[in-house]
Amino acid sequence: xxxxxxxxxxxxxARKDDGSLLPIVKGVSFNVQRGExxxxxxxxxxxxxxxxxxxxxxxxxxxxxxxxxVRLEGRDVITMPSEEKRQLxxxxxxxLAQSAAATFNPALTxxxxxxxxxxxxxxxxxxxANQRAESLYHDLELPDPERLGKRYPHQVSGGQLQxxxxxxxxxxxxxxxxxxxxxxxxxxxxxxxxxxxxxxxxKQEGSAAIYVTxxxxxxxxxxxxxxxxxxxxxxxxxxxEQVINQPSHDYxxxxxxxxxxxxxxxxxxxxxxxxxxxxxxxEVKNILAGYGRKQHDGTPAITVLRDVHMAIERGHTVGxxxxxxxxxxxxxxxxxxxxxxxxxxxxxDGEPLQPDLRNRSRxxxxxxxxxxxxxxxxxxxxxxxxQILGRPLEFYLELSGDAKRRRIAxxxxxxxxxxxFAGRYPEELSGGQKQRVNLARxxxxxxxxxxxxxxxxxxxxxxxxxxIELLKRLRRQTGVSFVFISHDLSTVASFADExxxxxxxRVxxxxxxxxxxxxxxxxxxxxxxSSVPELRVGWLEETMQTQEAQAGIDRVVKLxxxxxxxxxxxxxxxxxxCDREPPPIRDIGDGHTINCHRSKEEFVR
Amino acid sequence: xxxxxxxxxxxxxxxLIVVSVLIFVGxxxxxxxxxxxxxxxxxxxxxxxxxxxxxxxxxPAYIRYFMWLSDLMSGDLGVSKAGSGIGTIGTPISEMLxxxxxxxxxxxxxxxxxxxxxSLSLGLLAAMYPGTRLDRIVTFSTLSLISVPEFLVATFLxxxxxxxLGWLPAIAYMSxxxxxxxxxxxLAMPTLxxxxxxxxxxxxxxxATVLNVMSSPYIExxxxxxxxxxRIILRHALFNAIGPxxxxxxxxxxxxxxxxxxxxxxxxxxxxxxxxxxGVQTRDxxxxxxxxxxxxxxxxxxxxxxDMATILSNPRLRHPK
Numbered sequence: 001x002x003x004x005x006x007x008x009x010x011x012x013x014a015r016k017d018d019g020s021l022l023p024i025v026k027g028v029s030f031n032v033q034r035g036e037x038x039x040x041x042x043x044x045x046x047x048x049x050x051x052x053x054x055x056x057x058x059x060x061x062x063x064x065x066x067x068x069x070v071r072l073e074g075r076d077v078i079t080m081p082s083e084e085k086r087q088l089x090x091x092x093x094x095x096l097a098q099s100a101a102a103t104f105n106p107a108l109t110x111x112x113x114x115x116x117x118x119x120x121x122x123x124x125x126x127x128x129a130n131q132r133a134e135s136l137y138h139d140l141e142l143p144d145p146e147r148l149g150k151r152y153p154h155q156v157s158g159g160q161l162q163x164x165x166x167x168x169x170x171x172x173x174x175x176x177x178x179x180x181x182x183x184x185x186x187x188x189x190x191x192x193x194x195x196x197x198x199x200x201x202x203k204q205e206g207s208a209a210i211y212v213t214x215x216x217x218x219x220x221x222x223x224x225x226x227x228x229x230x231x232x233x234x235x236x237x238x239x240x241e242q243v244i245n246q247p248s249h250d251y252x253x254x255x256x257x258x259x260x261x262x263x264x265x266x267x268x269x270x271x272x273x274x275x276x277x278x279x280x281x282x283e284v285k286n287i288l289a290g291y292g293r294k295q296h297d298g299t300p301a302i303t304v305l306r307d308v309h310m311a312i313e314r315g316h317t318v319g320x321x322x323x324x325x326x327x328x329x330x331x332x333x334x335x336x337x338x339x340x341x342x343x344x345x346x347x348x349d350g351e352p353l354q355p356d357l358r359n360r361s362r363x364x365x366x367x368x369x370x371x372x373x374x375x376x377x378x379x380x381x382x383x384x385x386x387q388i389l390g391r392p393l394e395f396y397l398e399l400s401g402d403a404k405r406r407r408i409a410x411x412x413x414x415x416x417x418x419x420x421f422a423g424r425y426p427e428e429l430s431g432g433q434k435q436r437v438n439l440a441r442x443x444x445x446x447x448x449x450x451x452x453x454x455x456x457x458x459x460x461x462x463x464x465x466x467x468i469e470l471l472k473r474l475r476r477q478t479g480v481s482f483v484f485i486s487h488d489l490s491t492v493a494s495f496a497d498e499x500x501x502x503x504x505x506r507v508x509x510x511x512x513x514x515x516x517x518x519x520x521x522x523x524x525x526x527x528x529x530s531s532v533p534e535l536r537v538g539w540l541e542e543t544m545q546t547q548e549a550q551a552g553i554d555r556v557v558k559l560x561x562x563x564x565x566x567x568x569x570x571x572x573x574x575x576x577x578c579d580r581e582p583p584p585i586r587d588i589g590d591g592h593t594i595n596c597h598r599s600k601e602e603f604v605r
Numbered sequence: 606x607x608x609x610x611x612x613x614x615x616x617x618x619x620x621l622i623v624v625s626v627l628i629f630v631g632x633x634x635x636x637x638x639x640x641x642x643x644x645x646x647x648x649x650x651x652x653x654x655x656x657x658x659x660x661x662x663x664x665p666a667y668i669r670y671f672m673w674l675s676d677l678m679s680g681d682l683g684v685s686k687a688g689s690g691i692g693t694i695g696t697p698i699s700e701m702l703x704x705x706x707x708x709x710x711x712x713x714x715x716x717x718x719x720x721x722x723x724s725l726s727l728g729l730l731a732a733m734y735p736g737t738r739l740d741r742i743v744t745f746s747t748l749s750l751i752s753v754p755e756f757l758v759a760t761f762l763x764x765x766x767x768x769x770l771g772w773l774p775a776i777a778y779m780s781x782x783x784x785x786x787x788x789x790x791x792l793a794m795p796t797l798x799x800x801x802x803x804x805x806x807x808x809x810x811x812x813a814t815v816l817n818v819m820s821s822p823y824i825e826x827x828x829x830x831x832x833x834x835x836r837i838i839l840r841h842a843l844f845n846a847i848g849p850x851x852x853x854x855x856x857x858x859x860x861x862x863x864x865x866x867x868x869x870x871x872x873x874x875x876x877x878x879x880x881x882x883x884g885v886q887t888r889d890x891x892x893x894x895x896x897x898x899x900x901x902x903x904x905x906x907x908x909x910x911x912d913m914a915t916i917l918s919n920p921r922l923r924h925p926k
Contacts, residue, residue: 056829089831102822107844107920117830152920168830 002074003031004208005055005176009068012050012059012232024050024063026232030225032176037202037209039223039240041216041255043460044431047232052178052212054078056093057085072176090117094169098181100161104153110164111149118172129171136167139204140197158324159190163197170205177202177209183218187323187487188531195221195533196544214460216259217533220244221540228252241537258462259535263493263517279350280311281481282335282368282449287344289334290505299342303561304330305505308344312449317475317482319496319513321489321528327505328485329373332451335483336370348449366396369447373454375434379426385412385437386422392444411440414477415470432463436470443474449481456491468495489532493517498591501525504565511592522594523570564597572598606923609916617909624901625677629670632890632897673891677898698895701880706899709877713861715792716799721854724804728811733838735816744812747805759798759871766794777872795872799865803857810853814846821845847918855911863900 010028013021025047032038040048053059054070057077069076077088089095094117097103104113114136115129124132130149137145140163153161162182169177182198183191199222202209211223219226219240226243228236228251236249247253287308292301304327312318320328333339335346337357346353348367354360372378379388389408393399399407409419415436426434435455442450452471456464468491475482486492492499492513499516501509501524509522516525530543563579564570570578574597583595594600644652657663664672681699731743750758767775777791818824819842827841866878881896883889916922 053829058829086831086833089829091831095826095829097822097826099822103826105823105827105841105845107918108841116827116832120830120832120836152924154921155924 004034004073005032005210006069006071007031007051007054008071010051010054010070011065011067012047012054012063013066014063021064021066024232025054027068028227028229028232028234029068030227030234030237032208032210034175034208035206036224037211037222038225038227039211039213039219040227040229041213041219042229042235043214043462045231046229048212048214048229049180051229052180052210053095055176055178055210056089056095058089087121090174091121091123091172092174093176093178094172094174096165096169096177096179096182099185100165100182101153101158101185103165104161106153108152109149110151110153110156113153114149114164114168114171117168121172123172132171133167136170136201137164139201140164140167141193142167159186159194162186162190162194166194166198166201170201170207173205174207177207178212179209180212181214182211184213184215188489188533189323189527191218192531192533192540192543195540198222199540215533216244216255216461217535217539220535220537221533228255244535244537254462256535258465263489263529263532280347281314281316281349282483283311283345283347283350284331284335284341285309285345285347287331287334287341287346289330289339289341289344291339294342303342303505305334305341306561308502308505308507310500310507310510312481312483313497314448314481315475315479316497317484317495319492319499320483320485320502321487321492321499322502323487323528325504326502328487328502329453330505331502332370332453332483332485335449336368336451337365338370362396366445367448369442369445369450371439371442371450371452371455374458375426375431375438376458378438379434379441381426383425384422385424385426385429388426388437388441389422389444392441396445407444411444414443414474415440430463432459432467435459435467439467439470439474443478443480447480449483451483451485453485454487455484457486457488464491471495489528501528506565507595508566509592509594511588512590515588515590515592520588520594520600522596523572523598524566527569564595572596572602574598606916609922610913613909613912617905620905621902624905625674625898626670628894628897628901629666629673632894633666633669673894677895698892701892702877702895702899705875705877705880708875709862709865712792712795712799712865712874712876713858715796716803716861717858719796720800720804720857721807723800724807725811725850727804728808729815729838729843731808731812732815732819732842733834740812743808747808750801750805751809755798755802756867756871758801759795759868762794762798763871775872777874795865795868795874798868798872799861803861806857807850807853811846811850814849815842818842818845844918848915851911851914851918852908855907859900859904859907862903 006029008029010025011023012025014024016022028047028051030038040052042048050059050063054065055072055077057070057080059065065078070078072088072093077085077093080088104110111130111133114133115124115126118124118129118132119126123129133149134145137148142148142160142163148156148164156164162185165182179198183194186194195218211219213219223240226236226238226240227234228243228249230251235251236243236247238248243252244256247256287305288299288303289305290300290303294300308327308331310318320331322328330339334341334355337346337353337355337360340355340357346355348364353364357365386405386408389411390404393404393407397407408422412419412421417433417436417440421429421433421437426437429437435458439455456467459467471482471484472495474480482496484492484496496513498511499509499513500507501516501522503524509516509525517529521529533539563581564573564583567573567578573579577597581597583597586594586596586600588594588600641648641653644656654663727743731740734740763775766773773790773794775794777795815838819838824837824841827837832841863878865876866882868874869876869879870882877896877899881893881900884892884896
């Protein structure tokens with residue numbers, strides 16, 4: 001029997017403004033058999049998404065098919081008339097995009113969008129489609145399947161939307177699923193739940209799939225075959241276990257090397273004590289902060305952070321981890337003064353800072369700098385790099401003319417960018433380069449504390465690893481203290497001296513990196529660590545058997561005032577205690593604290 | 606949701622009150638008063654004072670304001686204070702206003718009946734086939750028509766349709782007893798002018814908003830789900846584009862009520878805007894105030910409706926978490 005999908009010498013070019021063609025995909029061939037999952041893996045720019053979309057006979061605007069064929073059961077989908085393509089899309093080949101939040105139409109109900117394709121193609125009538133959707137919601141373990149269809153996308157969580165997109169793709173029982181980085185934007189705890197749901201549904205429905213990702217650990221869990229791509233060329237193609245265990249190609253090995261090892265103690269570079277002083281560089285005490293209108297007792301309508309203490313020693317790096325919605329970014333905003341805290345103090349060098357940025361002195365502003373997550377939106381697209389870097393130099397250091405130019409050159413050198421970038425605009429740079437400029441902009445102020453909010457989350461594995469190396473070097477060279485916010489435990493483990501684990505706006509554990517990442521754990525820390533995918537086949541199945549996974553994966557984080565916020569997800573929760581009384585702070589020694597009702601001995605189990 | 610509506614209503618009422626103060630102050634600081642105009646340059650101070658007392662304009666400003674406001678609330682727009690000869694009290698403003706208001710509303714109604722469906726469908730068509738000849742013709746012609754002042758459009762129409770072709774009368778004066786066909790002929794040219802002016806804007810806004818929505822990921826998703834083009838536009842894109850479109854429609858409707866004085870003058874059409882200009886010329890402040898209040902109220906009501914449509918078309922606002 002021939003393959004379900006045959007990609008045969010496919011070439012795709014981008015048409016540039018001057019009409020010339022730039023090759024994006026350079027003659028790639030592979031097959032997808034029925035019921036088989038093929039992973040396309042590579043960095044951004046490797047053409048993996050472009051190849052995956054060709055299975056639907058579609059290219060992004062600006063791209064053109066220039067050669068080769070993509071045959072679905074022997075029929076070339078590229079040369080198909082557009083009406084036939086329309087019939088095929090959603091019906092025989094279905095697509096799952098990276099960001100479900102952007103892919104669901106905010107104005108239409110979930111039910112309409114999930115069933116739309118199946119009904120339009122005449123696969124089902126509306127009622128049958130609704131039933132099919134409901135049973136898919138069941139299979140994907142979505143809450144309240146009977147009423148889910150009547151809700152709107154903004155009313156469900158990100159992880160749920162991602163699974164709903166799977167339901168949307170599967171509704172008309174397609175032969176082939178195209179999954180484009182479907183778990184990249186998710187928290188680790190949500191990711192394994194979604195992965196598990198995808199895997200079981202794909203198996204149950206017997207459909208084939210193309211799985212696009214840059215994350216090898218994820219691939220190891222789900223793919224039968226792996227296609228490794230680099231710059232539009234196929235590098236290696238083989239059975240998953242073979243590619244992962246005995247990569248034959250250089251690039252694959254590089255890709256494997258950039259995979260961050262699972263978080264464990266003993267990985268972080270020990271920071272030298274040369275920059276130390278008695279007073280912490282930055283300290284927050286008793287912080288209470290949130291959003292919305294202030295109520296009469298001075299607390300905000302929605303309280304996000306509660307009783308947060310932490311100190312950043314000079315030259316040290318404190319990693320802040322937790323799932324989305326736990327208040328990580330809010331904490332950075334409080335430190336920088338972008339969001340004034342309702343209660344509590346922010347101390348810089350032991351001196352209290354005004355809560356609101358507007359009331360801080362220029363000197364204080366200079367010492368705390370923010371590096372935002374999305375370099376794309378943080379850099380003004382209408383300013384050249386030298387203007388972007390020059391502004392803080394003028395404002396804080398009052399540099400101009402030659403002195404300013406020299407400093408800009410130094411800054412570019414510090415972040416490993418060539419000098420000629422000074423005259424370029426952000427859009428001429430790649431994602432990793434933009435993030436370096438973003439970093440250089442913060443460094444231009446010669447700060448004492450850098451607040452890095454998810455600075456490598458949007459970057460590829462290899463690019464991200466390079467940025468981390470750069471940060472480590474900058475830390476050695478400048479003695480700057482870092483607050484490093486990330487949902488990626490592996491990165492934090494390799495970079496931070498101390499770790500603060502936040503859950504629902506409260507600190508649940510903090511201490512030195514090695515202590516936090518080794519037992520005894522807070523149950524939540526344990527859940528986070530056990531959810532990070534490992535680069536080996538079969539990890540997913542094993543992990544799903546553990547009690548942490550069964551108890552607590554992918555629940556919505558609830559902000560509560562009473563008791564322990566982790567109560568409803570905790571495998572060790574004590575009914576009547578954990579839901580009523582705030583957990584005590586247990587001192588494990590050497591500054592390592594765990595906020596839990598359970599004792600030290602009970603954590604180790 | 607209900608809270609949002611109440612909030613908007615409150616804001617609307619507050620705006621109206623602020624506007625009424627501004628109108629009152631604005632008309633009060635204008636030099637000269639009605640008594641002076643009625644009695645002429647040669648009037649003695651005594652007779653001026655007597656007339657001022659009679660007209661109630663010798664009271665302090667805030668008292669006059671509240672008297673005016675309470676009259677306004679009870680539907681009494683006051684009495685015209687000019688053009689009625691020495692010593693007599695003029696016609697009630699409502700009597701002067703009513704036929705003019707009807708004329709204006711009739712014109713606005715006819716124009717919107719033509720302009721809104723026309724511009725929406727042309728805008729959508731242009732957005733459905735961007736870069737095609739149809740799109741370029743629509744974009745180019747609307748841009749040209751927006752840039753040409755309305756009096757020029759009107760003058761060209763008169764030149765072509767009335768002078769050269771002789772199909773339509775050059776003016777649209779209403780005597781009040783026109784029959785159907787005459788009425789249509791009389792209204793045709795001002796309507797056409799206003800349709801051109803109003804539709805260009807709505808069309809461009811529709812095209813721009815829908816095109817913007819068309820580049821969002823959920824539209825690409827709809828394409829990849831095999832949704833037909835027509836359904837993508839009408840079901841997926843239009844719903845997300847309603848807010849800006851409704852707002853530009855509301856602004857254009859408000860313009861049709863209050864801003865068409867030039868067109869009314871060119872065609873000698875007896876509408877409300879022209880009445881207000883006449884009021885300004887004769888320093889008939891109560892008339893100016895009444896017209897200004899009607900115009901402002903129209904704006905506020907239309908914007909309120911547009912806001913409501915925006916809220917209703919957005920499930921995030923309709924069903925907060």
